[in-house]
Amino acid sequence: MRLKDKNILITGSTRGIGLAIAHVCAGEGANIVIHGTNKEKVKDIVNSLQQRYQTKIVGFDYDIKNYDNCQNLVKDSINALTSLDVLVNNAGITRDNLLIKMTEQEWNDVIETNLNSVFSMTKAVTRPFLKQKSGKIINMSSVVGLMGNAGQANYAATKGGMIAFTKSIAKEFGAKGIQCNAIAPGFIKTDMIDTLPDDYLDTIIKSIPARKLGSTDDVSKLVLFLASDESSYITGQTISVDGGMNI
Template identity: 50%
Template structure:
């Protein structure tokens, strides 16, 4: 098992890609902290993973836009497990609109969750990982943070910021053996894309060289690689998981 007895905190992990990452880590022996703004869903996911994979889990409610919530998340995790080996910053939202029509509230909300939330979570865990002299931080960015996308100025800016933050933290933390990397997903099948018509999904697939949308498991597999010792000489990198949409 690649992550046996390690402790992984995954934000926004009650459902979707975050849940798939949590399950993939649990299969490899990690104890899991499910954290989400929706505590009911978080608890249900934590219970399911504990039962399914025979690992220890805990569900903690947190709003990543609040540093105090992130600090509370880390404190409760340490109370339960006494260490934190892996942090996956997965929590994110979209509020798409053209720049001409985008409201200040739509801009602020996305930047606050997707970029400030990553900063808050990293800041909250840094002292612990520095003391341990070990850690893995994995930030979920996006292909549009690299190439942009019409109607997603706020989302693109937030994810581009996550990539820059990843590289800076990698440089600042490397002396303490803390590796910081990002994953930039392309179009991935999620509850959000499931709501799209077949016609719209076909249009998305047309711009992807592999001619299909990705699966949440594709992202989870990359996260597992970055969390494990297989990636022990990789930091400050962005793994593009997009079917060739950006090369």
Template identity: 45%
Template sequence: MADFKGKNVMITGATRGIGYALAEEFAKAGANLAVCGTSETALKEAAEKLSAFGGKVYVQKVNVASSEDCDSFVENTFKTFGSLDVLVNNAGITKDNLTVRMSEQDWDDVIAVNLKGTFLMSKAALKVMFKKRCGNVVNISSVVGEMGNPGQANYVASKAGIIGLTKTLAKEFGSRGVRVNAVAPGFVQTAMTDALPEDVKAKALEAVPLKRFATTQDIAKAVMFLASEDASYITGHVLAVNGGLYI
């Protein structure tokens, strides 16, 4: 496991699923954490659990589609820890439907959180990172951002946009010592996938050569690798963690 002792890590959407797994793995590796979400109750519960690993934990209710919220989160994190080493843009939502049935509002909502939110959080954090000429941003994209998926035009567009944003930020900030990468998960075992009917899960697994869903820890460890010194010469990369679903 990479050592993040004393490092200050921000994670969006970190109260459940992949986001909480990310926070827990970074906490186990010694990091101080700044985590955000949209539920104050869930944030309080996450803070209590994450504090048990010994690092400092700061939580804040944040709407990542709001520039004011993103700026405030970064500012308060910097005030709390004195520096910022890693940002993981994980926050995301889905509002699925076929394109002809998808409302404009559902399109806008998903783009606002998933893509605009990644842009706003990155913009706020990068202002801090490039001043000290070091830092890491890891964005959570998706395999569907590369291969498409019926019924998810808004989600797919947001995740494809994150890939383009990642590559652009890597080129803009590489000379300032900041690396920007992305992880593109495939099917991940979460409460949502656990609730799927068995026949639906079986059909999904047929397309995965490794014949299993990813665990949230699989995703967390990929993120931690990209944020670590082991990946010090990697930037602008999209790391596929999909079991061979899309090659």
């Protein structure tokens, strides 16, 4: 059991990559905090994980666009599990549009959900992590944060920002036993990708050396490694899981 007795909070874990991370980590002995915006969905996921795994599974619904909600999510998680070892900043959205048509609302929604939440959540775990002299923060960035993408200026700005944030946190807290790394997935089969037109996806797949989309498990297994003691000398890195898309 690579994560036995570790306590892991995964934002946006009611579906997609976040849910896959919850399964992989619980299967390796971790206690898990499930999180999303929908109370019923959170409850259903908690119940189904509780039936499958022997570890402690709890869940909270909070909109992480709001700073205070993030502080409360961390507080509730620590109250429920007594401490936190790993924070996975995974929740994210897209509001794609060409810049010429992009509304201020589309820009702000993505910045608040994808980037402001990473600041708020990371700030909330900092004091407990400093006190226990350990903690791992894993930020779900994107290949788009490394390469940019037409029609995703808002999303790319958040994902690139997460990478710079990751490096800064690694430098600020490296000597205090806190690690911070980012993952840059390519195109992974989830609800987020389901919204893209088929012909656009076909073009994307042709540009990927592996010639296929990634699976949620491709990403969750890297999270498992980064959350485990095996990654103890890795910090400030952005690791791609993209079938070679960004080489």
